[in-house]
Amino acid sequence: MTGSGEEMHELVRRMYPLCRSITGDGVRATLDIVGEYVPLQVHEVPTGTQVLDWTVPQEWNIRDAYVADRTGRRVVDFTASSLHVLGYSVPVSATLPLSELRGHLHTLPDHPSWVPYRTSYYKPEWGFCLAQEILDAMPDGEYEVCVDSTLADGHLTYAEHVVRGQIADEVIVSCHVCHPSLANDNLAGVAVATYLARALAEQNPYYTYRFLFAPGTIGAITWLARNAERIDRVKHGLVLACAGDRGELTYKQSRRGDAEIDRVMRHVLTASERPHTIREFTPYGYDERQFCSPGFDLGVGSLSRTPYAGYPEYHTSADNPDFVTPEAMADTLALCREAFAVLDGNRRYVNLSPYGEPQLGRRGLYDSLGGRSDAKQAQMAMLWVLSLSDGEHSLLDVAERSGLPFDTVAAAAGALHRAELIKA
Amino acid sequence: MTGSGEEMHELVRRMYPLCRSITGDGVRATLDIVGEYVPLQVHEVPTGTQVLDWTVPQEWNIRDAYVADRTGRRVVDFTASSLHVLGYSVPVSATLPLSELRGHLHTLPDHPSWVPYRTSYYKPEWGFCLAQEILDAMPDGEYEVCVDSTLADGHLTYAEHVVRGQIADEVIVSCHVCHPSLANDNLAGVAVATYLARALAEQNPYYTYRFLFAPGTIGAITWLARNAERIDRVKHGLVLACAGDRGELTYKQSRRGDAEIDRVMRHVLTASERPHTIREFTPYGYDERQFCSPGFDLGVGSLSRTPYAGYPEYHTSADNPDFVTPEAMADTLALCREAFAVLDGNRRYVNLSPYGEPQLGRRGLYDSLGGRSDAKQAQMAMLWVLSLSDGEHSLLDVAERSGLPFDTVAAAAGALHRAELIKA
Amino acid sequence: MTGSGEEMHELVRRMYPLCRSITGDGVRATLDIVGEYVPLQVHEVPTGTQVLDWTVPQEWNIRDAYVADRTGRRVVDFTASSLHVLGYSVPVSATLPLSELRGHLHTLPDHPSWVPYRTSYYKPEWGFCLAQEILDAMPDGEYEVCVDSTLADGHLTYAEHVVRGQIADEVIVSCHVCHPSLANDNLAGVAVATYLARALAEQNPYYTYRFLFAPGTIGAITWLARNAERIDRVKHGLVLACAGDRGELTYKQSRRGDAEIDRVMRHVLTASERPHTIREFTPYGYDERQFCSPGFDLGVGSLSRTPYAGYPEYHTSADNPDFVTPEAMADTLALCREAFAVLDGNRRYVNLSPYGEPQLGRRGLYDSLGGRSDAKQAQMAMLWVLSLSDGEHSLLDVAERSGLPFDTVAAAAGALHRAELIKA
Structure with missing residues (x-):
């Protein structure tokens, strides 16, 4: 049934293996899954489109990638985890000595068994991410490297789901869908947003609620660029990220600090007697950066459990489906519903x-x-x-x-x- | 001499036996006594007069009331205490079994020897208030009940005393005179107001001070309705209630919270180093409810010692003249004089x-x-x-x-x- | 080299013996010394000039003063310390018994070996300041008293040093130069101001910095009266006083309390992790009294170490060059430079x-x-x-x-x- 933590966890597990990035078929496959739960309007924005100060980049797709030793054995293998390739790697096919390869390898020396998550969206580069202990075990010598990717004109993909309310004024709920095999960041956020949308649809809400499933930064910027005439109708908003770990809830206030969403979240978190943290706005984080940029300055806050970079598993292979729990996602969803009940009824x-x-x-x-x-x-x-x-x-x-x-x-x-x- | 706690306590004792209500001869008799201390202008407002959202009710007068057992013995007797009859009881004369009578009897099970104070101003009803221990001792059987009261067109009575100042801007001091035999609530307030008026008259004050002796709620509403043109001149005000018990002073701020009277009272209470409590405004309490209603929003606070409902004796027969002390009333009066000295001199x-x-x-x-x-x-x-x-x-x-x-x-x-x- | 605590201490020692007052040659000699370090524009304002609510007084100069016993021995001798004579003493030459002399003698019974600092600028008076223990040792009998001073039409002297900035908006730095042989109050302030001016001159600052070396009260009033057209350009300011004792830094806020200088000083003192005290404005103290008077209400704060009257040596002979240290003056100077770097760069x-x-x-x-x-x-x-x-x-x-x-x-x-x- 709606709101079940177990159902959200199952949704996270389904999306987990896909290789998402800021463009490409991994995003489309993810939105296809979400679309089974709530109807989505999917947008495809061509490469080269000017969006605010940015330009929609070429679309990136990848079929395979590996580092193989002399015996042909894949010591780093994209098919085992989408994290193994540097996001947006340009294609490469070469044999080169470890000494030369090292400059393209990313590890986490402090967590030798974990694979880091790294990207290079705007500087042409190729690379692999792997466990430090794998690297340590690699003997000197020649390695075959292959990134079978394409970077070509295509599209940036994002989706919207709208729950019509009694009035046209909108609340936006945004979650990023660009991270590959990372569960808390942000498949848990996607799952909570999906089930929140389903719950709101049953309630004839006062506001119209617009859910955005879009790649981080460039996706939010693209949406803002294409919805200039709608911005004035956006009265409140919430960015959902890191929504499923075992930590307590964290609300990061909008740039305004006293926006209605800020007051509502503070009130509901306090009244609910959940342990929680309220944080001041900072211009770093998720897409609240864009919604709260001074030209827009929207009343958009961000809800997480443990905030980004606040846990060692952040942006590593340890942020896997076991890192998020049905209970935590159910709790995040419940808080969202309580908060939106207040927001929606506040007159x-x-x-x-x-x-x-x-x-x-x-x-x-x-x-x-x-x-x-x-x-x-x-x-x-x-x-x-x-x-x-x-x-x-x-x-x-x-x-x-x-x-x-x-x-x-x-x-x-x-x-x-x-x-x-x-x-x- | 002026300001004596003993004199105020004597005044309380004189007024105590009278059966006051929101209308009727008990109010008039009370104002007659106050009029011996300060000259009063008494107003009589006819039944049926529209006052803001309310209508002046019929006038209630009572001569006798009792519950008598089969032997004719009065087990509940109005002549012993005005609290014994439900305020505004309609007349009744009947004989009925205890089982049927019970629905008209009010007691305080937690304080079995005390008689509660109850009213039913706007719903026609009759009833008696008595000690739980008296009720417990009443055998089943028939009882004669009598309320010899009248509810008829007449008047609502209130009084004003004005101390002319150097300017026409006014400070109102209001106290309710509708409660029957209850000493702290509000004969102590009436006594302090009376002696405060006498003290101010000797000082050629800057402001004009208007003292209101009126029944609670309907009295204040009647005054406000009849003084629409005067409201703009009312710059500050204070409601006096529960002014004589042994507890520390409590000032309840006006709805505005930063009205000059609020700042003066906070300053004087703090500077005087008396133990005290400052409370935020709430829309419940005494006639500050009316003066601070959002359409008027006057700078009117309320001064008490232990606030209403804050002591077990509240609205019971235990709020008798022994519950209030000369020292406490003298202290309340002294604080009022200190505060009005600051208010009056604040330029x-x-x-x-x-x-x-x-x-x-x-x-x-x-x-x-x-x-x-x-x-x-x-x-x-x-x-x-x-x-x-x-x-x-x-x-x-x-x-x-x-x-x-x-x-x-x-x-x-x-x-x-x-x-x-x-x-x- | 610039900024050296030792150099500032040497400057204090050079100025220390001079007999300064609100007018006279002691001020001129002091400004001559300062002028060796930074070029000064010296202003001479004639006696009788109307300055705001005040009038420039007669100029006071003194050559000698003493109390001599019957043997001709000087028991109190101006040539030993400029503190020994009441500032602005009118001339006197007489012989009188100790009983009559006592009314003209000022001591500090609580600090029997210290000489107090006293003045009588606006009431014609003569007098001597001396140690209580000296007075106690004076036998009864006749004493010869001599104050060889002149009070005559002349001038009030003050000086300015301007560091031109990129814009005409000004920051004023003011220090009083009217106190005689007192090191912390205010030769340390004069020395820090002097070295601060030299430091700023090397930095092509944004603001124009105007340093005032003027007698307290009447000097600031005179400057304000003569610079009416300049006041609008004065955006910020700092009064330097008591700048060299061993105590922690104290910043007294401007009357506005949230002027930019107040915020800068609070920020820099906090960020520097120096122990320090922030004080609210009071209308007593040094020349911030004039700059912050309600008609001007300039954003001028005051920086001290231990504030005036906050140490027993204040206004006594114990405020000598040993009371101030090179380290303390260097620290005050460093704080000023840090603060002005922020103020100057704040856009x-x-x-x-x-x-x-x-x-x-x-x-x-x-x-x-x-x-x-x-x-x-x-x-x-x-x-x-x-x-x-x-x-x-x-x-x-x-x-x-x-x-x-x-x-x-x-x-x-x-x-x-x-x-x-x-x-x-």
């Missing part, structure tokens, strides 16, 4: 009877027996909504100032609205 | 010699012997007043920023004003 | 490519190898400058928000400016 009302308290009792909204010292929470919530409904304060403001649960405040606002004591 | 001045320091020495305002490391407090106060008299800062700002006593700052401002170095 | 830029990140890689500003978890500090600084260059944030804002050193941020801004990605 400003105007008290239509602002001079003195309206007589709630005659409208059946207030207890008739006076003198008792306990005011029921629902009545307190109505008094708070009436007090703060001056057009300045949102229901979230009311919840925060009153200390009452957002749900109670929203229900009180509903009752007052039906009684025509407040208007939206 | 903004403009430095008429703002470029560099004026030469205070030649005006006899500065010590002629230079080089000593001690600057006298009075001189420091003058330098501070000159520095901050830019039209933006009040004398209270000066006191808070300088750390000097308000009195010293005000005296310095007086000296500078006489020297024509600052203007109001 | 606001506008990102010319604000929509998404510009592609730094193709401009050679970003590492081509992706996937590594470490972002180099220089790259982070570029991202931060791009993110915050919206015309609202200065480089100091960037440094504070990013936690990066100001130098790194300024270097990043330089690189981005050369790449035409930001404009000033």
Whole structure:
């Protein structure tokens, strides 16, 4: 059923083997899988298209890559893991001595059994990533190297899924789909986004929710470049990344720091009593970098569990499907749903009877027996909504100032609205 | 003599036996007593008058009420305490079994010897309040019940006392007079307000001080409805309630939170080194609810000792004259006088010699012997007043920023004003 | 060489014996010495000149002063220390009994071997300052007193030294030169200002730096009165006083509290990890009193080590050249240079490519190898400058928000400016 951590984990495992990059068939195959869960509109943007300050690069595809020893044995083999090849490697077919090969080999000396993840998108280069202990075991001598890749004019691929809401104002949820065989970064984010989309579709939300599955940086830049007229409608957003590890939740605020999404996330994380960390914006990270660039300055934050570069497995072969758990993904999804429930229900009302308290009792909204010292929470919530409904304060403001649960405040606002004591 | 805690306690004891409610002769009798201490203008507002969102209700008067057993013995007797009858009880005269009577009886199981205070102003109902232990001792069987009350068109009664000041801008001091035999809530507040009015009258105050003695909620709403043209002149205000118990002082801020009365009360409570509590505004409590409703949003705070519902005796027969003390009422009165001295003397001045320091020495305002490391407090106060008299800062700002006593700052401002170095 | 603590200490020792006051030849002799280090423009303002609310007083000069006993022995002798005479003493030549003399004698009973510093600028008076133990040893009887001074129309003397910058906007550095034989207050300040001027002259600064060597209060007031048209160009300023004792650095903020100089000083003191104290503005102290008077309200703070009146030696003969150290003066100077480097380099830029990140890689500003978890500090600084260059944030804002050193941020801004990605 929807929201199941096990189902999300299964989705991660399905996508894991594919060799994704910022362009190419690995991205398309990934989007094909996601498309089985939620309908996607897939966009193909030609190489050479100018997107803001950037240009869509040539498309990269790879069929095979290896380093073989004199006996023909593959000591580094792309077919075993997509991490083994430097992302965007230009084709190469050659035999050369280890001494010369070394300059093209990337390892992690501190984690000798792990394979690092490396790319060279914009500088033509070829290379392999391998375990330090494999490299250490390679005798001097000649090696055959092969990268059977193509770099050619083609397209950059990204997809959108839209959950139509009651109004055209949008919330964007973005996750990068350009990393190869890395589970937490970012297949867990893709899986949570997918199941979040399914959950929202069942709720007739107020906002329209737009999910972006796009390669990092160039994908977000491409989307922004092609959606200039839509930007004004984007009111809030969330970037999902590193969404499945065992660490506690981390919310990184938007550049504005007091955007509504920032306040909502802080409120929900605090109210939920989950252990969590709130981080200030920094201009490094995932695609919040683009959404929060000063020209756009959108209210887009980023939700992770352990943030990027915050765990040793980051960008290594140790970020495999065992590194992410069904429980963690289910928890991330649950938090997203709680937060979007608040965001979606957060309104400003105007008290239509602002001079003195309206007589709630005659409208059946207030207890008739006076003198008792306990005011029921629902009545307190109505008094708070009436007090703060001056057009300045949102229901979230009311919840925060009153200390009452957002749900109670929203229900009180509903009752007052039906009684025509407040208007939206 | 004025301000005596003993005198205020005597006033409480005089008012205590009367059966007050939101209308009726108990209020009038109470105001007659207060009128012996300060002249009152009494207002009678007819039943049915529309006041903001409310309507002035029928007037309630009661002569007798009891529950008698088969022998005719009164087991619950209004003449022993006005708390025994549910406020605004409709008349009843009947004999009925205990099983049927129970639905009309109110007790406090947690405090079996205390009688609760209950009302039903806007839903026609009759009932009695009694000690749980009395109820427990009542055998099954028939009881005679009698409420000899009238609910009829009449008037709502409230009173004002005005201390004229140098300007027409007003400070309102409000206390509710609708609670029956409860000492702290609010006879202590009425007594402190009365003696505060007497003290202010001797001081030729700057502001005009308007004291309201009115029933809670409907009384404040009635006053607000009938004084629409005056509201703009109300600059500050204070609601007095629960002013006589042994607890420490509690100031509840206005809805604005930074109104001048809020700053004054915080300053004086802190400077006085009394133990105290400052509370944020909430839309529940006493008549600050009405004065601070968003349409008015007046700078009206509320001063109590232990706040409402903060002590077990609240709204029970245990809130009797022994629950309040002369010392506590004298302390509340003293704090009010200190606070109003600051409020009344708080001005903004403009430095008429703002470029560099004026030469205070030649005006006899500065010590002629230079080089000593001690600057006298009075001189420091003058330098501070000159520095901050830019039209933006009040004398209270000066006191808070300088750390000097308000009195010293005000005296310095007086000296500078006489020297024509600052203007109001 | 420039900046040497030893050289500044030597300068203090040269100036120490001179009898300075708010006017007179002692000031001129002091400025002659300073003029050997930096060229000075000396101003002579005639007695009687109206300056703001003040009038330039008569010029005071003194040749000799003493109290001699019956044997002719000088028990108090001006030629031993300029502190022995009350500043601005009117001439006197008389013989009078100790009982009558006492009213003209100033001592420090708590520090019986120290001589206090006292003045009477604006009230005609004569007097002597001496050690309590000397006074205690003086037998009753007749004493000859002599103050060979003149108070006559003349001039008030002050000097300026200007380091021309790239723009006409000015930073003023002010130090008082009116105190007689007191080392920390303020010969250390004069010495640090002198060496700071020399250091700035070698740096082609952005701002124009104006150094004022003027008597306290009346000197600053005179400068302000004579430079009305220049005030708008004064963007920042610093008063130097008590700059050489062994205590930690103290920065007293301008009246505005958030002036750029305040932020710079807080940043540099914190970043330098020196123990230090930041103090709020008070309208007492040195010439920040005048610069920060509400009509001017300039962004002028004050830098001291132990602040005035904060050490027992303050305004006594114990504030001698041994009380100040080469190390302390060198440290004060170093802090000033660090702070002025930040102040001078603090700019606001506008990102010319604000929509998404510009592609730094193709401009050679970003590492081509992706996937590594470490972002180099220089790259982070570029991202931060791009993110915050919206015309609202200065480089100091960037440094504070990013936690990066100001130098790194300024270097990043330089690189981005050369790449035409930001404009000033």
